[in-house]
Amino acid sequence: xxxxxxxxxxxxxxxxxxxxxxxxxxxxxxxxxxxxxxxxxxxxxxxxxxxxxxxxxxxxxxxxxxxxxxxxxxxxxxxxxxxxxxxxxxxxxxxxxxxxxxxxxxxxxxxxxxxxxxxxxxxxxxxxxxxxxxxxxxxxxxxxxxxxxxxxxxxxxxxxxxxxxxxxxxxxxxxxxxxxxxxxxxxxxxxxxxxxxxxxxxxxxxxxxxxxxxxxxxxxxxxxxxxxxxxxxxxxxxxxxxxxxxxxxxxxxxxxxxxxxxxxxxxxxxxxxxxxxxxxxxxxxxxxxxxxxxxxxxxxxxxxxxxxxxxxxxxxxxxxxxxxxx
Numbered sequence: 001x002x003x004x005x006x007x008x009x010x011x012x013x014x015x016x017x018x019x020x021x022x023x024x025x026x027x028x029x030x031x032x033x034x035x036x037x038x039x040x041x042x043x044x045x046x047x048x049x050x051x052x053x054x055x056x057x058x059x060x061x062x063x064x065x066x067x068x069x070x071x072x073x074x075x076x077x078x079x080x081x082x083x084x085x086x087x088x089x090x091x092x093x094x095x096x097x098x099x100x101x102x103x104x105x106x107x108x109x110x111x112x113x114x115x116x117x118x119x120x121x122x123x124x125x126x127x128x129x130x131x132x133x134x135x136x137x138x139x140x141x142x143x144x145x146x147x148x149x150x151x152x153x154x155x156x157x158x159x160x161x162x163x164x165x166x167x168x169x170x171x172x173x174x175x176x177x178x179x180x181x182x183x184x185x186x187x188x189x190x191x192x193x194x195x196x197x198x199x200x201x202x203x204x205x206x207x208x209x210x211x212x213x214x215x216x217x218x219x220x221x222x223x224x225x226x227x228x229x230x231x232x233x234x235x236x237x238x239x240x241x242x243x244x245x246x247x248x249x250x251x252x253x254x255x256x257x258x259x260x261x262x263x264x265x266x267x268x269x270x271x272x273x274x275x276x277x278x279x280x281x282x283x284x285x286x287x288x289x290x291x292x293x294x295x296x297x298x299x300x301x302x303x304x305x306x307x308x309x310x311x312x313x314x315x316x317x318x319x320x321x322x323x324x325x326x
Contacts, residue, residue: 001035004319005049005063005089007080009041012072013168020295022069028312034319037063041070059087065322066091067315068291073162076291077103090322094290098267102290105193106161108266112285115265117258120277120284121152122195124161141186145179152196158182161191171197200279201247204299205259206292208271211317216263218256219303221247241302251278262288270318273299 006029008022009015022038029036039059040048047054049062059066066089074080078096085096094102102108106124113119125144148156158181159169170181185192202224211217223242247255259274262285266272273292277284292300294311304310 002033002065002319002323003037003063004029004034004065004067005037005039005059006067006069007039007041007075008069009043010070010072010075011041011043011045012070012074014072014075015043017293017295018069018071018075021071021293021298022067024294024296024301024311025067025069025315028310028315030312030316033316039063039066056083057087060089063089065089065319067319068093069294071291071293073103076289077162090325092270092318092322094267094269094272098269099290102266102268102272102288103162105159105287106191108288109193112262112265112288115261117262117265118282118284120157120195120198120286122193123148123151125192125194126161141179141182145175145182148178148194149175152194154178155197156181156194157197158185158192158194160185161193198277198279198284200277200284201251203247203255203276203278204273204303205255205276206271206273206300206303207259207263208314208317209269210321216260218260219300220306221252221255221259222299222303222306223247224299241297241299247278251283254283258283258285266290270321271314 006022006025008018010018026036026038037049042048047056047059066084068075068080068091070080076099078100081091081096081099084091101111106126109119109122155171155173156178157169157171168185170185172178172181203221204224205221206219208217208219223246225242255276255278258276262274263272266288268290271292273289275286277286294300301311304314
């Protein structure tokens with residue numbers, strides 16, 4: 001019996017999301033093929049198996065392959081990939097460098113733009129919190145807001161350059177709201193991306209490598225039926241998703257093609273989910289998730305269901321991909 005260590009929890013602000021993803025993987029693993037091992041990583045970074053703290057270096061004694069169900073920093077920024085490689089444990093998902101590129105929205109935006117993939121007009125803000133420490137905080141934030149105002153028309157969407165699940169994402173419709181959002185987000189970090197807020201159909205499209213005899217299998221796009229400004233991390237716990245979506249066949253094909261292109265441009269492996277806004281002016285790629293969520297209500301679960309699959313079949317497929325690389 002193959003021992004599959006499902007890594008969940010972690011040190012990022014996506015801890016709760018990861019708990020649900022990992023829990024669904026543990027429940028969905030085919031029991032006739034795999035022995036599931038729950039590897040819980042606490043918020044302080046402590047590794048646990050069955051509630052017992054373990055050294056990370058001892059994990060190879062307990063598992064044959066790792067299913068990475070961690071999200072955000074550490075889980076999707078390449079750190080866990082490097083750690084598992086050093087421990088010589090096969091693992092699901094992308095390697096360290098592509099993971100790091102995909103998680104950083106400012107870097108991935110530039111890579112995707114150079115590849116001819118349309119992204120919203122935006123401004124990268126890096127290491128800005130440190131510059132605010134030198135005094136005249138109000139003046140510096142206003143100066144930055146003026147730069148954004150003169151570069152991108154309102155409304156704006158502001159989000160941390162690293163991380164996912166729309167945590168700490170803000171929409172600003174006026175100059176006053178822009179300044180307020182900048183103040184609030186700088187409390188969480190100095191690296192941000194500010195983009196023009198584009199209205200349209202919110203759509204996500206998954207890609208699975210080597211699935212159903214296709215090199216890159218595009219899952220059916222999922223439309224988010226979202227009435228508010230942001231499909232935030234609260235709404236993502238009980239989302240209103242439609243699959244098949246209400247897009248035209250041409251739009252669906254274009255979204256799927258772009259998802260596969262983005263997956264390849266960033267050098268991702270095994271699987272990914274790309275988020276888009278579909279408008280009359282074109283399709284904009286918002287961001288790409290190199291380690292998609294797998295909770296029962298997730299976009300991945302919904303799109304798998306639409307093609308007659310499920311999380312259990314996905315997990316089995318990804319584990320086999322990882323073991324074949326050993």
